[in-house]
Amino acid sequence: MADxxxxxxxxxxRTARSLFHDHAAALPVIDYHSHIDPQAVADDRVFGDLAELWISQDPYKWRAMRINGIAEHAITGSATGREKFGAWAQTVPYTVGNPLxxxxxxxxxRYFGIDARLSPGTAxxxxxxxxxxxxxxxLTARGLLKQARVEMLCTSDDLLDTLAPHRQMQAEGGDMKMLPSLRADRIVxxxxxxxxxxxxxLxxxxxxxxxxxxxxxxxxxxxxxxxGEAGCCVADIGLDQPVFALAGDGVAAGIFDRLMAGGTLDPLEVQQLKTALLLFLGGEYHRxxxxxxxxxxxxxITSQRLRDLTGGAGGYACIGSSSDVALVCSLLNQLECRGALPRTILxxxxxxxxxxxxxxTGAFTGEGIPGKVQLGPAWWFNDNRDGMVRQLKALGNMGLLGxxxxxxxxxxxxxxxxxxxxxxxxxCNLVGEWVEAGELPxxxxxxxxxxxxxxxxxxxxWLRPGADPATPQRIQGTT
Structure with a gap:
């Protein structure tokens, strides 16, 4: 019985253990999509208490505490850090089965050397x-990133952000690169x-x-x-549901003019203008x-009560309905027809x-560009063990896992x-299973x-092509 x-x-x-300990455990991290506060990294913030570090920025924990019946006051409200930590400690024993x-x-x-399980009794x-x-x-912001072996951190930044923290990090140099990543939602x-x-x-x-x-x-x-001057190489758009309704340049321009004049757009006009802007952005990314x-x-769009209490990113969203893949393919196809399809992660x-x-991923490819269109890793409600395995197996079955x-x-x-x-x-456990079953050599x-x-x-x-030699030096004995 394992401890x-x-x-x-x-x-x-045995194979899984060898793969992890000998080949995976101590590899650096390339984090191409995060919501880490860049100012905290630039300032090398020292956190005032554990709640500030561990709870105040984590909607995963907020969601679990709400399900547990904790009052919002003790989650995102004005409760003290100790009270918020106590609410989390009260909730943790009920998270069995959840990756939390x-x-x-x-x-x-890993970070505090504490083996005790968090509960009201150990809090x-x-x-x-x-x-x-x-x-x-x-345990400062940069100290934590160093412990995690983060080599590159791409933050999520609005088009109007100053990017001062990124320029500060660039000026200081150092082994870890913190680059901005354009979050383009407001543009469309x-x-x-x-x-x-x-x-x-703007x-x-x-x-x-x-x-x-x-x-x-x-x-x-x-x-x-x-x-771009600050090193951006990734741009992200949150499309709750895909959009594609192609219109001529003159039509899109007319819709934009009516919008700026205070007019109300009908649903088709909204889709046409969004499509024009998505095609513009995709072309810019490619260029x-x-x-x-x-x-x-x-x-x-779920609980208006929680939106009013916590704002637009309060951890109350849920999984949406199945997406119309035809719209996604139409967008990618139009970019490809224009010679402007960038490397893409879905x-x-x-x-x-x-x-x-x-x-x-097999429908849109590029000569000399392995994996030009990628299936993104298990995300948000899927970044649990089952979701990760499902994503890996799906990509193995449908595309090129390697x-x-x-x-x-x-x-x-x-x-x-x-x-x-x-x-x-x-x-490593999944690949180990395949090896033990004789399905891999x-x-x-x-x-x-x-x-x-x-x-x-x-x-x-993908992210640091200039830093990688033609034959990368593999890392041996990583534990």
Whole structure:
């Protein structure tokens, strides 16, 4: 019988244990999609207490606490850090079966050396011990990233963000690269109440008077230049449901003019204008050699009560309905026909769409570009053990698993890099199962290359091509 959270946690075979400990465990991390606060990293923030570090930026925990009946006051409200931590400690024993149970234990063990399981009975001792350790350099924002072996961190940044933290990190140098990643949602949110106000702010930031659609695109392009100067190589759009309704340039320009004049757009006009902007953005990404990420399938309109209490990213969204793949393919096809399809990562939140989107990776390809269209890693409600296995198997069945660019954090919490360890353990266990069943050869060189590519080198080739030699130096004996 295995002990809980032993060195061989989740590794059920001798082969799995060898793959993880010898080839995966100590690889660096390329985090190409996260919501880490770049200012906290630039400032090398020292956290005031464990709740500030561990709870205040984690909607995963908020969601679990709400389900447990905790009052919002003790989740995102004005309760003290100790009260919020106590609410989390009260909730943890009920998270069995949820990855939060494992992640909580991993984060306490890896970063604080605490083996005790968090519960109301252990909360006071853990709170005291962790807060005692927090001033240590290894637990500052940069110290935590160093412990997690983060080599590159791509943050999620609005078009109008100053990017001052990224420029500060560039000026300081150092082994870890923190790059901006353009979150382009507001650029295409033409049906949002604040779109015209966004355009006004964009005029000020870009110095371009937005008197039409072409001027709007020029203003966006000027801000994208600023992102490029700061090292941006990834751009992300949250498409809760795909959109594609092609219209001529003149039609789209007329729709934009009516919108800016205060007119109301009908649903088709909204789709036509969004499509025009998505095609513009995709073309810009291709021209700049940026990677386009499409996050598809979230249902964000749920509880108005929680939206009013916590704002737009309060952790109350859920999985949306199955997506119309024809719309996604139409968008990618139109970009491809224009010679402007960038390298693309398709994230799907609805698990019933996993096979479907995995198959899309074989529909749009590029000569000399392995894995030009990727199935994104298990995301949000899917970044549990079952979801990771489902995603890996789907890609193996439908595409080329060996070209996958691996895991991303997609988190606001600096402790959540334990998810990379979790993914690597799940991956090694799955491949170990295949080897033990005689479905893969016991070829150490082959297995080492395969595992290390999926954990690190494939992402490195995509995100840091200039840093990678023609034949990457493999990492041996990583524990």
């Amino acid at each position: 809980y959270l032993s060195d061989d946690f989740l590794l059920r075979s 149970y494992h992640w909580t234990s991993l984060e306490l063990k 006071e001792a853990i709170w005291t011990d962790c807060n005692r350790q927090l001033p240590e350099p290894r 949110a033409v049906d949002a109440p604040g779109f015209r106000a966004f355009c006004g702010a 005029e000020t930031a870009s110095g371009i008077a937005i008197d039409g659609l072409d001027a709007f695109k020029a203003a966006v392009g000027r801000r994208m230049d600023v992102f 700049r050699n940026w990677i386009m990420q499409l996050h598809i399938g979230a249902q964000r 994230f799907t939140l609805n698990p019933s769409d996993t096979d479907m989107f995995a198959s899309v 070209r996958h660019i691996g895991m991303t954090t997609d988190s606001r919490s600096l402790l959540s890099y334990s998810r990379h360890e979790y993914y690597r353990r799940v991956l 016991r070829d150490q060189d082959f297995l080492q290359n395969f595992i290390q590519d999926l954990c690190y080198f494939n992402a490195r080739r």
